[in-house]
Amino acid sequence: MTATEHDEEGETSAAPAVWARGLVRRFGKSTAVDGLDLSIRPGEFYGLIGQNGAGKTTTIKMIVGLLRPTAGRAGIGDFDTWKQPIEVKRRIGVLPEEFNLYERLTGAELLDFVAAMHGLERSQAVERRNELLELLDLQDEAGKLVGDYSRGMRKKAALAAAIIHRPDVLFLDEPFEGVDALSARLIQRLLIRYTEGGATVVFSAHEMNLVERLCSRVGIMIRGRLAMEGTQMELCDRFGVATIEDAFIAAVGGDEGRGAVAWLHDSPG
Amino acid sequence: MVARLAWLKLRLLWNGLRADWQRRVGFPSLLVLLGYVSWILVGQFRSAMVTLTADARLEFTLWGALLFWLAWVALPVVIFPLDENLDPAQFAFAPIRPSQLVTGLAVSALIAPGVVIPVIVVGTAVVEFAHVLPAALLSAALLLGVVIMSGQVFTTLISAIFKTRHGRDVALLIVLGIGLSGFTAQSMIRSTVERLGLEGALLANRLDGVAALLPPVAAQRVVVSAENGDLTGLVIWALVAAAWIAVLGWVWQRLLAWMLTTPDAGPARSRRRSDRGLAGRGGWSAARVIARKEVRFYVRDPRQRLVWTGAVIFIALAAISVLAGTGGFGRLASREWLPLLAPALVLFVGLPIALNFFGWERNAASFLFVLPVRPRTLLWGKNLAATWALMLETVALALLLATISGGWSNLVLVPGLMVAAIGCQLAVGNVVSVISPLRLPREGTDVFAQASEQGCLAIGAQAISFFLIGVLLVVPSAVAVLTVGFSAPIPRWFANVFALAWGVLFYAISLGVSSSILRRRMPEVVNWVQTV
Numbered sequence: 001m002t003a004t005e006h007d008e009e010g011e012t013s014a015a016p017a018v019w020a021r022g023l024v025r026r027f028g029k030s031t032a033v034d035g036l037d038l039s040i041r042p043g044e045f046y047g048l049i050g051q052n053g054a055g056k057t058t059t060i061k062m063i064v065g066l067l068r069p070t071a072g073r074a075g076i077g078d079f080d081t082w083k084q085p086i087e088v089k090r091r092i093g094v095l096p097e098e099f100n101l102y103e104r105l106t107g108a109e110l111l112d113f114v115a116a117m118h119g120l121e122r123s124q125a126v127e128r129r130n131e132l133l134e135l136l137d138l139q140d141e142a143g144k145l146v147g148d149y150s151r152g153m154r155k156k157a158a159l160a161a162a163i164i165h166r167p168d169v170l171f172l173d174e175p176f177e178g179v180d181a182l183s184a185r186l187i188q189r190l191l192i193r194y195t196e197g198g199a200t201v202v203f204s205a206h207e208m209n210l211v212e213r214l215c216s217r218v219g220i221m222i223r224g225r226l227a228m229e230g231t232q233m234e235l236c237d238r239f240g241v242a243t244i245e246d247a248f249i250a251a252v253g254g255d256e257g258r259g260a261v262a263w264l265h266d267s268p269g
Numbered sequence: 270m271v272a273r274l275a276w277l278k279l280r281l282l283w284n285g286l287r288a289d290w291q292r293r294v295g296f297p298s299l300l301v302l303l304g305y306v307s308w309i310l311v312g313q314f315r316s317a318m319v320t321l322t323a324d325a326r327l328e329f330t331l332w333g334a335l336l337f338w339l340a341w342v343a344l345p346v347v348i349f350p351l352d353e354n355l356d357p358a359q360f361a362f363a364p365i366r367p368s369q370l371v372t373g374l375a376v377s378a379l380i381a382p383g384v385v386i387p388v389i390v391v392g393t394a395v396v397e398f399a400h401v402l403p404a405a406l407l408s409a410a411l412l413l414g415v416v417i418m419s420g421q422v423f424t425t426l427i428s429a430i431f432k433t434r435h436g437r438d439v440a441l442l443i444v445l446g447i448g449l450s451g452f453t454a455q456s457m458i459r460s461t462v463e464r465l466g467l468e469g470a471l472l473a474n475r476l477d478g479v480a481a482l483l484p485p486v487a488a489q490r491v492v493v494s495a496e497n498g499d500l501t502g503l504v505i506w507a508l509v510a511a512a513w514i515a516v517l518g519w520v521w522q523r524l525l526a527w528m529l530t531t532p533d534a535g536p537a538r539s540r541r542r543s544d545r546g547l548a549g550r551g552g553w554s555a556a557r558v559i560a561r562k563e564v565r566f567y568v569r570d571p572r573q574r575l576v577w578t579g580a581v582i583f584i585a586l587a588a589i590s591v592l593a594g595t596g597g598f599g600r601l602a603s604r605e606w607l608p609l610l611a612p613a614l615v616l617f618v619g620l621p622i623a624l625n626f627f628g629w630e631r632n633a634a635s636f637l638f639v640l641p642v643r644p645r646t647l648l649w650g651k652n653l654a655a656t657w658a659l660m661l662e663t664v665a666l667a668l669l670l671a672t673i674s675g676g677w678s679n680l681v682l683v684p685g686l687m688v689a690a691i692g693c694q695l696a697v698g699n700v701v702s703v704i705s706p707l708r709l710p711r712e713g714t715d716v717f718a719q720a721s722e723q724g725c726l727a728i729g730a731q732a733i734s735f736f737l738i739g740v741l742l743v744v745p746s747a748v749a750v751l752t753v754g755f756s757a758p759i760p761r762w763f764a765n766v767f768a769l770a771w772g773v774l775f776y777a778i779s780l781g782v783s784s785s786i787l788r789r790r791m792p793e794v795v796n797w798v799q800t801v
Contacts (some may be wrong), residue, residue, distance in 0.1 A: 064639050065638070065639065065791070065792070066635055066638060066639060066795055067792050067796075068792045068793070085791070086641045086642075086643060087641075089639055089640060089641035090641040092639070094639045096635065096636075098632070098635075100631075100632035100633045100634075100635050100636050100799075101633060101636055102566075102633050102636065103633075104565065104566055104569040104570055105562065105565065106546070108545065108546030108547075109546045109547045109562070109565070111546065112546035112547035112548040112558070113547055113558055113559075113562055115548070116547065116548075116553060116554075116555055116558035117555055117558070117559075117640040117641065118640070118641060119555070119641075122548050122553045125548050129546060129548070142546070145569075161636075
């Protein structure tokens with residue numbers, strides 16, 4: 001069974017680019033993701049936001065096949081992650097929050113490795129690798145081990161590895177953390193052009209200004225559930241606020257009465 | 270502060286046991302295993318003691334303390350450690366005085382299953398000298414302090430060497446040196462005891478003259494002095510042993526301070542390598558690229574390099590044994606079938622990698638497993654790399670053994686046996702790798718740190734797997750033997766083809782089974798091998 005949706009008139013609409021149905025993940029007695037339903041359309045730049053521990057990373061891990069759900073299903077397009085994992089992995093690129101790259105490969109070797117795993121031709125792999133390294137200003141570091149890269153450079157290398165095969169869906173978990181301003185701007189432009197070409201980006205971040213600038217639709221996760229979603233305007237209207245940041249703070253219960261720690265305001269000693 | 274560090278270690282141990290079934294199984298298993306082995310060794314030591322005169326008996330306890338100390342200090346580096354150490358880097362920002370940190374780390378090192386060994390050894394010493402109980406207890410406490418402190422200093426020293434520019438190569442030489450020295454010392458002691466008898470050997474090689482230079486001997490001299498009624502000696506030797514503990518503590522403290530404030534040396538790691546990548550030349554299929562990536566890690570990862578260069582130690586020891594004619598090895602030099610041992614000997618070398626293909630991925634497993642690679646391709650790629658390394662080492666060893674024994678004519682049987690040995694090793698290794706991958710310590714901290722409970726399971730898994738591989742190799746080995754012995758009823762070509770088919774058959778069956786398991790267990794494998 002695929003995720004192709006049927007509307008009320010019985011007509012078949014295109015399958016969502018990313019979907020989840022009743023997704024649950026429990027760790028012992030605690031529930032990290034609690035019956036999550038998600039449907040992201042092709043070409044969307046979807047922002048997934050929430051407090052620390054809301055279940056964003058766990059959700060992404062279950063959709064990409066790194067964490068087995070306790071219940072529910074998830075997939076990409078017509079493919080179920082847990083029934084057709086290879087088909088799903090062919091169509092996705094992932095930049096996880098904790099990017100665990102092969103530190104003892106050089107930047108060039110890392111990109112070639114990923115390209116080969118995705119079945120790219122050798123010449124195509126070399127061409128794309130060189131273009132990406134140049135775009136991300138890593139061409140002079142191509143022969144250095146990834147383990148010797150700075151945090152920002154590693155992030156850029158991880159991003160290049162995630163997109164070298166031109167995936168249909170790109171999952172980004174905190175992609176701009178540690179990246180310099182110029183590179184961040186370049187990456188943002190690249191991602192916008194990428195979604196204009198019909199690809200989908202699922203973007204998890206805590207930087208609300210980036211969410212406002214990039215995302216066409218936003219989902220807010222609270223305690224493992226997708227509490228609300230909509231366009232930025234819809235979410236702001238719902239709470240009568242002007243920014244996504246305010247809408248998010250209102251959605252999670254506001255910040256009134258928190259952060260007193262009176263002792264911190266005392267003079268030292 | 271010392272109590273707090275000890276509490277932290279206790280808490281980490283307890284939390285680890287609660288969170289991880291592997292530790293819940295491994296912890297008691299390790300306690301029982303180590304306790305049993307120590308008990309047997311101590312029993313043998315005591316049996317030997319009763320045959321000695323009073324004078325030799327005291328000397329025997331000094332030698333016992335020395336050898337125990339050497340083994341305790343060196344074995345964690347040569348094999349692998351039995352304990353998960355507290356990482357000193359975690360306390361870099363804490364307002365702890367260096368002396369408190371060192372004492373706290375030493376005390377917390379006592380909260381580990383491995384400590385059952387010194388406790389049994391030292392406890393036995395106390396029982397042996399129960400008639401001078403206060404001195405026996407003082408001596409035992411000092412010996413325990415010396416042993417624990419020395420072990421920590423040595424592993425920290427090796428970790429510090431790893432941080433330096435040529436540290437990885439220097440550390441390899443040290444490990445090689447320990448292996449060779451241990452072997453040489455064992456040979457010398459054995460031949461001396463054979464020549465003079467235990468009593469004669471002890472009395473002819475007294476440690477009195479160098480006791481002050483050897484911390485464990487100084488500690489043991491405390492109780493020996495009490496036994497001889499020498500109260501002044503008791504006090505002096507207690508002071509010497511205590512001074513040694515203080516010196517070791519000071520050295521450890523300096524090493525820790527240096528390690529906490531010195532980054533890993535850059536040039537060796539960051540020197541520019543080829544920027545041709547993996548697409549420059551060589552195979553381009555997924556499996557072949559995985560194999561090439563693995564081979565790069567064999568060379569670039571110091572721990573994997575240590576695994577493969579373990580063969581160097583092995584070959585060196587084998588060659589020295591045969592040439593020097595020590596023990597029963599000397600008789601082997603004249604055996605023409607000696608080269609046929611090469612495939613079996615190399616099995617010892619590849620096991621840490623072949624039984625844990627995914628553990629070596631560490632956290633990068635999550636990077637690998639989001640790539641669209643079929644489990645069969647993944648295993649096949651990793652197996653290709655291991656096969657390449659194992660073949661290289663088998664051929665080198667076979668040629669060496671043929672040179673020693675003159676058994677060139679039997680080299681023709683090596684290819685078949687080599688395929689059988691590698692095929693059976695990978696067959697067992699693939700299944701173990703996907704069923705019970707071993708989580709390796711995070712890189713960049715104490716390079717010898719390892720969860721003790723996992724170490725126990727690793728020992729268990731490796732022992733069972735090695736036994737299984739041995740059983741699988743009985744049939745092709747028997748066929749090979751029938752081509753050189755018992756009137757040689759089987760032609761050599763048949764033995765070669767049979768061994769080759771045997772290895773390929775078991776490998777193919779295992780590849781199918783392990784691929785199927787991996788397809789279903791990928792998330793679990795990622796979870797098992799990732800460090801938190």
